[in-house]
Structure formats: structure tokens, C-alpha cells
Amino acid sequence: MSIEIIVLIVVITALVFDFTNGFHDAANAMATSVSTGAYRPKQAVLLAAVMNLIGACLSTEVAKTISSGLVDDSLVSPQIVFAALVGAILWNLFTWLLGLPSSSSHAIFGALIGATLAVEGLDAVHGWNVVSKILLPALVAPLVAGIASYLATKVAYASLQNAPKGSKRRFRDAQRASSLLVALAHGTADGQKTMGIITLVLVAATVQTGSTQWWSQAPGSEPHWWVILVAGLAIALGTYSGGWRIMRTMGKGMADIEQPQGFAVETSAMAAILASSHFGFGLSTTHVVSGAVIGTGLSRTPGEVRWRTARNMAIGWLLTLPAAGLVGAGAAVLAEMGAFGFIAVLIILVVAAAAIKLLAGRNHVSASNVNDANEVKVFGKADAPPTTPPTQGALASVLAPALPSSTLPNHPLAATPLALTRLKKPKKKLKSTDTFPIDAAHPDNTVVVLETDNPTKDPAADPPTSLDGRPNPATTQPQSGAAVPAEEDQ
Amino acid sequence: MTIDWIALLQVAIVTIVAAVAIVGLMSLANWLLGPVGAESPPSAGRRLTGQVLIVVMALIILGGLYLIVHEHVARLLGFG
Numbered sequence: 362m363s364i365e366i367i368v369l370i371v372v373i374t375a376l377v378f379d380f381t382n383g384f385h386d387a388a389n390a391m392a393t394s395v396s397t398g399a400y401r402p403k404q405a406v407l408l409a410a411v412m413n414l415i416g417a418c419l420s421t422e423v424a425k426t427i428s429s430g431l432v433d434d435s436l437v438s439p440q441i442v443f444a445a446l447v448g449a450i451l452w453n454l455f456t457w458l459l460g461l462p463s464s465s466s467h468a469i470f471g472a473l474i475g476a477t478l479a480v481e482g483l484d485a486v487h488g489w490n491v492v493s494k495i496l497l498p499a500l501v502a503p504l505v506a507g508i509a510s511y512l513a514t515k516v517a518y519a520s521l522q523n524a525p526k527g528s529k530r531r532f533r534d535a536q537r538a539s540s541l542l543v544a545l546a547h548g549t550a551d552g553q554k555t556m557g558i559i560t561l562v563l564v565a566a567t568v569q570t571g572s573t574q575w576w577s578q579a580p581g582s583e584p585h586w587w588v589i590l591v592a593g594l595a596i597a598l599g600t601y602s603g604g605w606r607i608m609r610t611m612g613k614g615m616a617d618i619e620q621p622q623g624f625a626v627e628t629s630a631m632a633a634i635l636a637s638s639h640f641g642f643g644l645s646t647t648h649v650v651s652g653a654v655i656g657t658g659l660s661r662t663p664g665e666v667r668w669r670t671a672r673n674m675a676i677g678w679l680l681t682l683p684a685a686g687l688v689g690a691g692a693a694v695l696a697e698m699g700a701f702g703f704i705a706v707l708i709i710l711v712v713a714a715a716a717i718k719l720l721a722g723r724n725h726v727s728a729s730n731v732n733d734a735n736e737v738k739v740f741g742k743a744d745a746p747p748t749t750p751p752t753q754g755a756l757a758s759v760l761a762p763a764l765p766s767s768t769l770p771n772h773p774l775a776a777t778p779l780a781l782t783r784l785k786k787p788k789k790k791l792k793s794t795d796t797f798p799i800d801a802a803h804p805d806n807t808v809v810v811l812e813t814d815n816p817t818k819d820p821a822a823d824p825p826t827s828l829d830g831r832p833n834p835a836t837t838q839p840q841s842g843a844a845v846p847a848e849e850d851q
Numbered sequence: 852m853t854i855d856w857i858a859l860l861q862v863a864i865v866t867i868v869a870a871v872a873i874v875g876l877m878s879l880a881n882w883l884l885g886p887v888g889a890e891s892p893p894s895a896g897r898r899l900t901g902q903v904l905i906v907v908m909a910l911i912i913l914g915g916l917y918l919i920v921h922e923h924v925a926r927l928l929g930f931g
Contacts, residue, residue: 493854497859501862505862505866505867509869512871516871516878520882521878524885531881538909542912624877628873628874631915632867633866636862636866641855
């Protein structure tokens with residue numbers, strides 16, 4: 362197989378990685394804005410795509426040092442880069458399928474380390490740089506962003522004490538602006554990675570062949586203009602395609618967020634990304650935003666943070682480097698076997714990607730249902746408190762299993778104190794008139810659903826209830842004990 | 852090889868201070884621009900101060916952005 366064909370395949374694969382990077386990380390900038398209703402979902406990804414494109418074209422500093430000193434660049438061949446891309450793409454697709462926000466940067470670095478290790482041996486990998494440039498920032502990023510977001514949220518809500526209705530509206534506008542800037546910063550940081558990868562391949566191929574083709578590139582030179590353009594377009598297209606699964610986890614899965622909190626999250630993330638870029642640390646935007654979301658959740662409603670989701674995400678982060686590295690290593694060994702091995706890796710990539718896409722189709726997440734939470738709060742009223750947890754009878758068939766209900770206050774309209782809340786996503790949409798037996802010992806004791814936060818919100822409207830459980834006067838009826846019409850079901 | 856702990860600490864401090872400062876400015880501006888008491892609108896002085904704070908906040912953010920792109924921008928403008 363000629364070097365030109367290999368270079369062409371690697372460049373296309375790099376653009377595919379860039380695309381997956383875009384849709385995987387679209388959530389970083391826009392998840393909170395979509396969940397708080399600052400932007401409509403489609404509007405959010407379009408704006409994020411434009412800002413990513415602009416960001417990718419703003420700077421090429423990172424592109425010149427893509428491996429960041431993690432591996433010996435002089436030993437990296439186009440086959441190794443190809444294998445690394447395959448590892449990173451597959452890990453990105455796998456975590457997307459699970460809806461896990463993991464770092465695309467760590468995926469490509471892990472896969473590059475694995476591929477280089479498998480082909481060139483241990484000496485080609487600079488282990489200390491892996492610790493100082495990947496592992497340490499991965500620990501520090503969410504922590505710092507979380508603290509910043511925690512404090513910023515406290516400040517924001519201190520100013521809102523006793524504030525009249527509508528006071529949060531300006532935070533919505535501010536959040537719109539801050540999320541655009543996070544998208545810009547993301548484009549600046551991540552758009553360059555693909556430029557760097559393509560540049561690395563072009564340099565490697567030039568050195569290998571001594572070629573002076575139009576695509577040839579001398580070591581240490583700036584990326585070609587067409588590389589900047591296609592890399593920027595690929596990440597922008599990826600961002601526009603949405604990555605709704607991850608957006609749902611980031612915006613709804615970890616904590617319930619209001620507009621002032623969204624602004625605190627975006628501002629903390631932006632500050633962390635800009636500061637780290639300036640001081641030469643490559644923080645993952647995914648880690649930064651995830652940490653900030655947990656920080657704001659802890660600051661406002663500590664009991665509302667979904668630690669199970671956070672734990673799954675942390676496990677994903679820990680696994681990213683070794684898992685992508687393992688796939689990268691396997692792909693590199695195959696790709697180095699010659700044309701047959703190279704094509705085999707390509708086929709494996711296409712088949713695996715198609716299989717993941719097929720699996721994802723079973724539980725489709727799109728712009729229309731991105732704000733549906735995995736758990737819903739159900740406020741109900743009952744004639745008497747249940748003597749057993751509401752996990753049996755007809756209710757169980759719809760809502761089971763119920764989670765501990767002590768984390769949220771009772772709904773003020775419930776006739777009897779009943780915190781029927783934080784239930785796993787129902788198998789069917791609940792309506793405000795639904796009635797269920799809740800007590801196995803006393804089948805006559807039923808609960809009437811008053812309202813849920815499950816429906817996708819109108820982005821222009823305030824949430825149906827505030828997070829402390831108080832009903833929003835604009836969306837609820839004040840009659841005591843009466844069933845409240847649910848928000849628009851979708 | 853050593854880890855640049857000082858730089859890491861600087862990142863942490865700058866992040867926390869900047870985030871709190873920006874959100875603080877926005878919160879203060881929001882408070883100043885909001886109605887006073889029950890329904891009465893803010894005075895001209897409050898409104899102006901609130902708007903100035905929003906401009907200051909925007910300038911801080913733009914300054915941060917400039918830090919990471921200034922070399923490229925300088926090259927584009929022919930100063931690099």
C-alpha cells in the first residue's frame with residue numbers, strides 16, 4: 362500500500378475522530394444551557410458548532426505539539442497514529458452509547474500511548490509526562506472547577522434572596538453568553554488536536570519518504586491552511602449533530618440546575634479552561650464541566666446530586682486511558698503487519714462503529730427528549746402515609762424501583778405528608794390524574810400524582826417547580842388538595 | 852522531571868477567584884437592575900452602575916480569551 366493512500370486514510374480517520382470529539386463534547390458547553398432552557402436544543406448545538414469552528418481557527422499553538430511530549434514523536438509512524446485514532450474513536454463511541462461524559466483528549470492520548478508502546482516499546486513513552494500532563498490534571502480539573510462553581514453558586518443565590526419573581530432572567534442571558542465562550546474555548550483546545558494529528562502524520566510521511574508533494578510538511582512547521590479548515594469543520598459538524606445522550610447526563614443526570622447555577626457552571630468552566638491554557642496545562646473540558654455541575658449541585662441542593670451517575674462517570678474517566686490504550690495497542694500491532702493488517706483494522710472500526718450505532722437506536726435520544734431526566738420527581742397526595750415503600754402493586758409496574766424518598770420535601774399541595782419522589786424513570790408518562798395503590802398492606806391507600814418534572818420543558822418557561830419543592834405559581838393551581846395539571850406531555 | 856506545582860496552584864487560584872468575581876459582578880448587577888422594594892423600578896444611578904458592572908464583567912472575560920489567542924491574533928495582524 363502506497364504511503365499516499367495510508368496518509369489519505371489516516372487523514373479521513375482523523376476527521377472522523379474530530380467529528381466524534383465534537384458530538385461527544387457538545388454537552389460540555391451546552392448541556393446546562395439546554396437543561397435550564399437558556400437555549401433550545403437545536404439552537405444550542407448550532408451556536409456551539411459555530412463557536413467551535415471559530416475557536417479551532419483562532420490558535421494553532423497546541424497543534425504543533427499534539428503528543429504533548431507523551432511519546433517520542435520521531436518514532437511515531439502513520440500506522441501508529443491510525444491505530445491511536447481507531448482506539449480513540451471506538452472509546453468515544455462506546456462512552457457515548459452509555460451516555461458517559463468522558464474525555465476525548467484522554468482517549469486519543471491513551472490510544473496513542475498504547476499504540477506507541479505496542480510497536481516501539483516502553484522507551485518511546487515518556488511516563489513522567491503521562492503523570493504530570495494527564496493524570497494530575499485529571500484529578501485537579503474537576504476539583505478546582507467544582508470548588509469555583511460551589512462558591513460562585515453561593516454568591517449568585519445570596520444576591521437572589523428575597524428577590525422578586527423574574528430576577529433570574531438576567532442569569533439566563535448571562536448563561537447564554539458564557540456557554541458560547543465555553544464552546545469557543547473548547548474549539549480552541551480540541552479543534553487543534555486533530556490539526557496536530559494530521560500534521561503529525563504529514564510530517565511522519567514526509568520524513569519517511571523524503572517526499573515533496575503538496576501535502577508534505579517539515580517538522581515543527583505550522584499546519585497547512587486546509588488542515589485547519591477541515592479540522593474546524595469536522596468538529597463543528599460533530600458538535601451540530603448533538604451528542605444528546607451525553608448532554609442528557611451532563612444537564613440532567615448529575616444534578617438539577619437552574620439558570621443562575623448554569624451561569625456559575627459555565628463561568629467556572631470557562632475560567633478553568635482559560636487559566637489552564639494560559640499556564641500550559643491541558644485540562645479536559647469534560648472533567649471541568651462535570652466537576653462544576655457537581656459543585657453547583659452540592660452548593661444549592663446537596664441531597665439532589667446523583668452520586669451514582671457521578672461514580673459511573675469517574676469510573677469511565679479512570680478506564681479511558683487504559684481502555685483506549687488497549688484498543689490502540691491491538692490496532693497498532695495489526696496495522697503494522699502490512700496492507701492486510703491495516704485494512705483489517707479499518708474494517709473492524711467500521712463494523713464496531715455500525716454495531717454501536719445500531720445498539721444506540723434501541724434507546725434513541727434526540728433534541729426532542731434530551732431534557733427527559735433518568736429520574737423524575739413525583740409529588741403526590743395520599744389518604745395516609747404508606748406503611749411500606751412504594752415499590753409494590755400497580756405503582757411498581759410503572760415506577761419501580763423507587764428510590765429513598767427522604768431527599769426532597771413534601772409537595773405543599775399533598776393532603777398527607779408524602780414524599781413520593783426521586784423515582785427511576787417511569788415506563789410510561791405519568792399524568793396528573795394517575796392514581797396508584799401504594800401500600801401493599803392497605804390496597805385502598807392510593808396516591809394521586811400531582812405533578813412530575815419529567816416532561817421536556819418549554820425553554821422559554823421557568824421550571825414547573827423550584828428545586829426546593831415550591832410550586833411555580835405560573836404553572837400550578839393554588840387550590841389546596843386539588844390535582845395539579847401536569848406540564849405538557851411529550 | 853518535576854511537576855510545576857506553582858503553576859498548578861496559580862490555575863486553581865485564578866479559576867476560583869475569576870469565577871467568583873464574574874458571578875459576583877453579575878449578581879450585583881442583577882440586584883442593582885432589579886426592582887427596588889415591591890414594584891418600583893431602579894433609579895437611574897442604580898441602573899447605570901448595574902450596566903457598568905456588566906461591561907466590566909464582559910471585559911474580564913474578553914481579557915481571559917485574549918490571553919489564549921493573543922499570539923495567533925498578533926501574527927494575523929502582522930505583529931508576531
